Amino acid sequence: MAKRNVDSEVLYTEVAKLLTDLKQCVVLTGAGISAESGIPTFRSLGGLWEKYDPAVYASIEVFRKDPSKYWILRGDFIRNYDSYQPNNAHLALAGLEQMGIVRCVITQNIDGLHKKADSKHVIEVHGSLREIYCLACGKEYRVPHIPGGTPPYCSCGGVLKPNTVLFGEQLPRDALTKAQEESAWCKIMLLVGTSAVVQPAASLLFLAKQNGAQIIEINIEKVFPDADYFIMKKAGIALPMIVEEIKKIPIL
Numbered sequence: 001m002a003k004r005n006v007d008s009e010v011l012y013t014e015v016a017k018l019l020t021d022l023k024q025c026v027v028l029t030g031a032g033i034s035a036e037s038g039i040p041t042f043r044s045l046g047g048l049w050e051k052y053d054p055a056v057y058a059s060i061e062v063f064r065k066d067p068s069k070y071w072i073l074r075g076d077f078i079r080n081y082d083s084y085q086p087n088n089a090h091l092a093l094a095g096l097e098q099m100g101i102v103r104c105v106i107t108q109n110i111d112g113l114h115k116k117a118d119s120k121h122v123i124e125v126h127g128s129l130r131e132i133y134c135l136a137c138g139k140e141y142r143v144p145h146i147p148g149g150t151p152p153y154c155s156c157g158g159v160l161k162p163n164t165v166l167f168g169e170q171l172p173r174d175a176l177t178k179a180q181e182e183s184a185w186c187k188i189m190l191l192v193g194t195s196a197v198v199q200p201a202a203s204l205l206f207l208a209k210q211n212g213a214q215i216i217e218i219n220i221e222k223v224f225p226d227a228d229y230f231i232m233k234k235a236g237i238a239l240p241m242i243v244e245e246i247k248k249i250p251i252l
């Protein structure tokens, strides 16, 4: 099949038809999808990583020595968690799941916005900032209901840490295994707002491609040269357009 990489009505129609015909779509999302919800992309120009070296502020080694560094970087976001809302892209993906087209969303994001948008099958390979737990007794807290302080402490006196993967930590094994199974099995992999160059995204994309999945990429810049379809648009615009096209397709 010829590769399409234009942003045209024909392309949306083709992608809608492909999704409707094959279904079994697994979505891989990254920071780009959340940028439209006002979540800073840490590697973007002017991002927080320029002010705070992640190797210092977001590594498990440093967290164990001085957790206040991490909480200086992330505390505001965690405490204001309720003010960040899913955007039209998150909502469209949840809609595609309800239509029986999207099977699951695998995300590198830790903002929990896919679950907020009511996607049911979400694999958070880097964990989630929604869940906070005590390193001493394991007690779980749910944002924004966490004690004050930098860092905050559990009632037992232990330090609180979000259930996310810091630099130097292993990815959660169960989530990774599930993500690999879904990627190997899907018929379509939809890349949204991710460059898919870091792990595990890169290997999941490779698994999908190797097993014959069609690759659809929605990004503001093309990053995956082997994509079968490329839509160069913000996800918050492109995904609702695809949903509208799908609604036009008669159900047989």
Ligand SMILES: [Zn+2]
Residues within 6 Å of the ligand: 134, 135, 136, 137, 138, 139, 154, 155, 156, 157, 158
């Ligand atoms: Zn505790």
